[in-house]
Amino acid sequence: MPSMLDAVVVGAGPNGLTAAAELARRGFSVAVFEALDTVGGGARTEELTLPGFRHDPCSAVHPLGAGSPAFNAMPLARYGLQWLQPPLPMAHPFDDGTAAVLSRSVAETAASFGPRDAGAYRRLVTPYVRRWDTLVRDFMSLPLSALPRDPLTLARFGLDGLPPSTWLMRRFRDDRARALFAGLVAHVIGPLTGIGTGAVGLVFALAAHAVGWPLARGGSQSISDALAAYVRDCGGTIHTGTEIKRLDDLPPARAYVFDTSPTALARIAGLGRAYDGYRYGASVFKIDYALDGPVPWTAEEPRRAGTVQIGPSSREIDTALRRASGGRVPGTPFLITAQPTLVDPARAPEGKHVFWAYGHVPHGWEGDLTDTMERQIERFAPGFRDLVLARAVAGPPQLAARNANYVGGDIACGAANGLQLLLRPKATLFPYRTPHPAVFLCSSATPPGPGVHGMSGHNAAKAVWRQLRGEG
Numbered sequence: 001m002p003s004m005l006d007a008v009v010v011g012a013g014p015n016g017l018t019a020a021a022e023l024a025r026r027g028f029s030v031a032v033f034e035a036l037d038t039v040g041g042g043a044r045t046e047e048l049t050l051p052g053f054r055h056d057p058c059s060a061v062h063p064l065g066a067g068s069p070a071f072n073a074m075p076l077a078r079y080g081l082q083w084l085q086p087p088l089p090m091a092h093p094f095d096d097g098t099a100a101v102l103s104r105s106v107a108e109t110a111a112s113f114g115p116r117d118a119g120a121y122r123r124l125v126t127p128y129v130r131r132w133d134t135l136v137r138d139f140m141s142l143p144l145s146a147l148p149r150d151p152l153t154l155a156r157f158g159l160d161g162l163p164p165s166t167w168l169m170r171r172f173r174d175d176r177a178r179a180l181f182a183g184l185v186a187h188v189i190g191p192l193t194g195i196g197t198g199a200v201g202l203v204f205a206l207a208a209h210a211v212g213w214p215l216a217r218g219g220s221q222s223i224s225d226a227l228a229a230y231v232r233d234c235g236g237t238i239h240t241g242t243e244i245k246r247l248d249d250l251p252p253a254r255a256y257v258f259d260t261s262p263t264a265l266a267r268i269a270g271l272g273r274a275y276d277g278y279r280y281g282a283s284v285f286k287i288d289y290a291l292d293g294p295v296p297w298t299a300e301e302p303r304r305a306g307t308v309q310i311g312p313s314s315r316e317i318d319t320a321l322r323r324a325s326g327g328r329v330p331g332t333p334f335l336i337t338a339q340p341t342l343v344d345p346a347r348a349p350e351g352k353h354v355f356w357a358y359g360h361v362p363h364g365w366e367g368d369l370t371d372t373m374e375r376q377i378e379r380f381a382p383g384f385r386d387l388v389l390a391r392a393v394a395g396p397p398q399l400a401a402r403n404a405n406y407v408g409g410d411i412a413c414g415a416a417n418g419l420q421l422l423l424r425p426k427a428t429l430f431p432y433r434t435p436h437p438a439v440f441l442c443s444s445a446t447p448p449g450p451g452v453h454g455m456s457g458h459n460a461a462k463a464v465w466r467q468l469r470g471e472g
């Protein structure tokens, strides 16, 4: 290691690894320090239940990863990353045994909403689908880390997306489309009436049409392993099993880039109360299942879908989100589930399956949602429980213990609702900079926020390389 590094990165999650790769590939000397014994943060794969069952304890499905300008600019396929597309990106079953779908095809998706809403959906998404590549680059570079390439489309997207998602959902007359869209918005783990929530639903819908909702072959760990291998090939070093508690724990460097929570950053870098106003939000209750066979969905569409949303109506989804973010356990939780072995049978012994599910619960909640979640799954897949060979459960305390960034079990590393959905970690045009001129923040506590896409890491690295080159 040189006596003075150009940059040190703390945390080897997707954003930390992306920041390291972006700097190393530009010729800067970089070292990464990760608290856990393996790289990956929220993109990892482990045998959590039984031998031969390879689960993703955190992220599983990657519309934002497949659409990420940062990932797509790196040769990650050369390092083993392969996106696997399920026949259907997502299905949303209803009590009557039918399902709405989010398909690669706009027409198939629209048709699944029924004749009264098919046209409204086509009119909503078609203008953006054609311009996805520039839109996603502009959207994920906000605020202002680059000039928009297509300002008109971005402005139109802002008009549609900035108001609450409930405004967009008024375009639909039936609840099939509304419920599916509400499920997309639920990724914010906050009320559907929040500012900017329309954009969240739209981005997930557009991604399905433009790039799909793929899973990584072998599990999400392969995203992190590919990033780490690329960092090393570009000359960077990665040190695992090293929790950083103070800036003095790190070697001398011209820049320090933190893939941590703002609170931890303030503590480690001695920034006092710089992020005292930052809010942490609701959590999830996560269950990883080893199954004896595929999930016996009543409807046909979920059997072909990588992701299945379980929320019978937009009203029930809204109630579940309000309760979880308001500190009460939802009686009928909204569930997001994923079926990795549908596209990647090698992740379980022959004929067996891994199944991934979570529902929203309050910040720091210490209860057990297993029975409630399984009753909901049984509602749409009777016989599910009979297939369970083993399960690994993790509520907020376990999630927080796994990853210091999940404060109180908040998997978004800070509430992604209210103004903090758009302006994180605080209202500034330079969210990656901190009060310390050599210290930067690159975690999902910065724009564009949660998800495995590396764009926070990319945007933060840009601020770092500009400073190192004396450009600003």
Ligand SMILES: Cc1cc2nc3c(=O)[nH]c(=O)nc-3n(C[C@H](O)[C@H](O)[C@H](O)COP(=O)(O)OP(=O)(O)OC[C@H]3O[C@@H](n4cnc5c(N)ncnc54)[C@H](O)[C@@H]3O)c2cc1C
Pocket: 010, 011, 012, 013, 014, 015, 016, 017, 033, 034, 035, 036, 039, 040, 041, 042, 043, 057, 058, 059, 060, 061, 062, 063, 064, 065, 242, 243, 244, 245, 259, 260, 261, 264, 284, 286, 358, 399, 402, 403, 404, 405, 406, 411, 412, 442, 443, 444, 445, 449, 450, 451, 452, 453, 456
């Ligand atoms: C249950 C669950 C399901 C999810 N599902 C999806 C999904 O399907 N698709 C999707 O795109 N996203 C999903 N996510 C979100 C996604 O995982 C995160 O948004 C993403 O991982 C954030 O990346 P990051 O690099 O900012 O932080 P993280 O991935 O959290 O990485 C931070 C890293 O920093 C390390 N670290 C923290 N403090 C220190 C310290 N003091 N010293 C050294 N190291 C430190 C941590 O150990 C960790 O490795 C999910 C998350 C969870 C928990």
